[in-house]
Amino acid sequence: MNSTVRRPAPNVLRRIAAMVAMAAALASASAALQAQGAKRPMTIDDIMALKSVGSTNISPNGALVTFTVGGWEHPSANAAKGDSAKGDTHENRSHVWIVPTDASAPARQLTFSERGESAPAFSPDGQSIAFISARGAAGATPPRPQIWLLRLTGGEAERITDIKEGASTFSWAPDGRSIAFISSDSLARDDEAKRARRDDPQQYEGDQRFSHVWIVDMATKKSRELTHSTEWTVSGGAAWSPDGSRIAISTHLSTLLRDERRSAFMVTVATGALTPIKAAGEIQGTPAWSPDGKTLAFTTLAQTHAAHSDGMMEREQRSTHLTLYNVAAGTAKDVYDAKQFDEDANGIKWSPQGDQIWFTATDRSWQSVWSYLVPPGRYMKGLPRQMVGGLSYSKDGLSVAMTKQTATEPNDIYFMRMDAMGEQRRLTTMNPQLDQIALGETEVITWKSSDGQEVEGILLKPVGYQPGQKVPMLVEPHGGPTGAHNAGFKASNGSPGQFWAGKGWATFYPNPRGSTGYGEKFMRGNIMDWGGGDYKDIMTGVDAVIAKGIADPEKLAVAGWSYGGYMTSWVVSQTTRFKAARMGAGLSNLESMYGTTDIPGYIGAFFDGVPSKATLAKYRERSAMTYIDQVKTPTLILHGAQDGRVPIGQPMEFFRGMKDRGTPTELWFYPREGHGFTEYYHQMDKMKREFDWIARYTLGTKVLQ
Numbered sequence: 001m002n003s004t005v006r007r008p009a010p011n012v013l014r015r016i017a018a019m020v021a022m023a024a025a026l027a028s029a030s031a032a033l034q035a036q037g038a039k040r041p042m043t044i045d046d047i048m049a050l051k052s053v054g055s056t057n058i059s060p061n062g063a064l065v066t067f068t069v070g071g072w073e074h075p076s077a078n079a080a081k082g083d084s085a086k087g088d089t090h091e092n093r094s095h096v097w098i099v100p101t102d103a104s105a106p107a108r109q110l111t112f113s114e115r116g117e118s119a120p121a122f123s124p125d126g127q128s129i130a131f132i133s134a135r136g137a138a139g140a141t142p143p144r145p146q147i148w149l150l151r152l153t154g155g156e157a158e159r160i161t162d163i164k165e166g167a168s169t170f171s172w173a174p175d176g177r178s179i180a181f182i183s184s185d186s187l188a189r190d191d192e193a194k195r196a197r198r199d200d201p202q203q204y205e206g207d208q209r210f211s212h213v214w215i216v217d218m219a220t221k222k223s224r225e226l227t228h229s230t231e232w233t234v235s236g237g238a239a240w241s242p243d244g245s246r247i248a249i250s251t252h253l254s255t256l257l258r259d260e261r262r263s264a265f266m267v268t269v270a271t272g273a274l275t276p277i278k279a280a281g282e283i284q285g286t287p288a289w290s291p292d293g294k295t296l297a298f299t300t301l302a303q304t305h306a307a308h309s310d311g312m313m314e315r316e317q318r319s320t321h322l323t324l325y326n327v328a329a330g331t332a333k334d335v336y337d338a339k340q341f342d343e344d345a346n347g348i349k350w351s352p353q354g355d356q357i358w359f360t361a362t363d364r365s366w367q368s369v370w371s372y373l374v375p376p377g378r379y380m381k382g383l384p385r386q387m388v389g390g391l392s393y394s395k396d397g398l399s400v401a402m403t404k405q406t407a408t409e410p411n412d413i414y415f416m417r418m419d420a421m422g423e424q425r426r427l428t429t430m431n432p433q434l435d436q437i438a439l440g441e442t443e444v445i446t447w448k449s450s451d452g453q454e455v456e457g458i459l460l461k462p463v464g465y466q467p468g469q470k471v472p473m474l475v476e477p478h479g480g481p482t483g484a485h486n487a488g489f490k491a492s493n494g495s496p497g498q499f500w501a502g503k504g505w506a507t508f509y510p511n512p513r514g515s516t517g518y519g520e521k522f523m524r525g526n527i528m529d530w531g532g533g534d535y536k537d538i539m540t541g542v543d544a545v546i547a548k549g550i551a552d553p554e555k556l557a558v559a560g561w562s563y564g565g566y567m568t569s570w571v572v573s574q575t576t577r578f579k580a581a582r583m584g585a586g587l588s589n590l591e592s593m594y595g596t597t598d599i600p601g602y603i604g605a606f607f608d609g610v611p612s613k614a615t616l617a618k619y620r621e622r623s624a625m626t627y628i629d630q631v632k633t634p635t636l637i638l639h640g641a642q643d644g645r646v647p648i649g650q651p652m653e654f655f656r657g658m659k660d661r662g663t664p665t666e667l668w669f670y671p672r673e674g675h676g677f678t679e680y681y682h683q684m685d686k687m688k689r690e691f692d693w694i695a696r697y698t699l700g701t702k703v704l705q
Helices: 010-035 044-049 189-196 432-436 497-502 533-547 563-574 590-596 600-606 616-621 624-630 649-660 680-699
Strands: 052-058 064-073 091-100 117-122 128-133 146-151 170-172 178-184 211-217 223-225 233-240 246-252 262-268 274-277 295-301 321-326 331-334 346-350 356-363 366-373 378-382 387-393 399-405 412-417 420-426 442-448 454-460 471-475 506-511 551-561 580-584 635-640 665-670
Touching: 044 064, 044 497, 044 680, 052 091, 052 117, 052 387, 052 399, 052 412, 064 117, 064 399, 064 412, 091 117, 091 128, 117 170, 128 170, 170 233, 178 233, 295 346, 346 387, 356 387, 442 533, 454 497, 454 533, 471 533, 471 680, 497 506, 497 680, 506 533, 533 551, 533 563, 551 563, 551 680, 563 580, 563 624, 563 635, 580 680, 590 600, 590 616, 590 649, 624 649, 635 649, 635 680, 649 665, 665 680
Parallel strands: 211 233, 366 387, 471 506, 471 551, 551 580, 580 635, 635 665
Antiparallel strands: 052 064, 064 091, 117 128, 128 146, 170 178, 178 211, 211 223, 233 246, 246 262, 262 274, 295 321, 321 331, 346 356, 356 366, 366 378, 387 399, 399 412, 412 420, 442 454, 454 506
């Protein structure tokens, strides 16, 4: 007897296979959790509950460290009255904490105000801590941030400044009798009245309220403006000379982010007299005084681009140069040496003897501590292959407080002696709940790109991964492109890799050419070549992980933010290897991006200037919109509704292009958000929505509701 066997449709077979694969992955993850002592996988709620540690400041004698701890807080005033809709709000705030460096007592919280505190700094005598806080009842406008003082002997915090527009970055005078701080111009009274009645047309790039240096006397609490200019705005902090007679400042010629014109001055505290600081390049930060007051150290960036008719220019894509400035002679010495050190020096600090300059710098996938030895002119690396930052030094320079993270732990406070740099003492554990959470293993890997260039990246494996398993993999291009992924802790709303690891996914973080941390030549490797060598670096990296037997080539997805969003749009316009994509704050049309972003000079630096008859072909050639007919990958688009960096036309163009061609896509705008998401529910929604989309189209399952 003849019979006909009905076979399931191909899409049904794919769904069945996906469900079997998911079941196997979940069973493997369950077994792995049992092996780890029944630890549970990380959830999105766990990510939102993490505390962030920063603003490290050590006491002059090296005995205490003050720092901030930030996290989401849930005001309950309305909720207590039964109004859950109003009461269920979340604010991300930080507060000031303190801990002894000998670890003789646990860290304790010092401040508890309803709007939080930031930037704690010990007084020169070590008896008080100044910090910034916006305290007081809200009237027509919220209270402005002011400088407050908390004495370690006890008592309530005392407000030191009462400035209309508030106080920002501040620094103690060496004798502790005064504090220099930065404050901006106020609106004219007529303009305030107009805004109040909504008679407020706004000129694009027209708000040019400059910032100036002020000084407050600690005894009288009276503040005076030290500098005032209509030609430049203070762009950094205020650095006191060792004798307290002068202050060094860095400035911009306007408040526009696209304005690369910078300068620096020394200001005489008694008179406000200005002395320009000249160097062969734009001075990139607030100069740091040597202990004897004879030399200033700062970084410079030489400009080779011609200025536009408005005086502005493209951002130079080069490493900054450490520079020493002879105060008496008014001469600068560039001490850059590409063979010894070819990155940007951050957090410059002189040793107490004046024979070394200490700083941190990106070092491939890490953040290392460096020294520049002044007499021999030699660079020396310390603390290699670690993720450290926020270094703060005692008065004698021997004791150091810093933040440090690892692949399995977010930042905490550590203490170190400079005469025993390899020995570090952990002072805090601000996220002890992580002991109950199973985490994936992180590995730094290298591979050869299509042209033989060595490339590095970070691979986060699923929880309990066993060699030989082939797992779904998310590829996450970083922003920038002058940025880099690091080997630190991957559990934030921007990069929730450990959440994905708990779901059985690997996450691959490539650092293609154009990334920082690998020298100037590598960083300049994608000039006039977005979507070229950088794209090939990423794709050969994917091939390398597949060759390791880890990534399943049939279960690949890609999700990037900012330049990573550009790369996401580019990837799906060039290949159909990826089953799903999420484009976040991404740019899809470089021509229209140049004309609408707040940093056009940064874009122009990669494409030989402004879009013109001579350059327009390259702008269009490297835009994903040019290849929109080739996009077949289901792509979710997420974007801040107030994004000035990548304006909303960029996702709208890409969405419309896919929608018109029948490619599965959704575009979600988040009200009030800029280039990165800052609101609690928006961060939650982002993580849930992107996982649901990618899992659905990569594995054929809808996991989160």
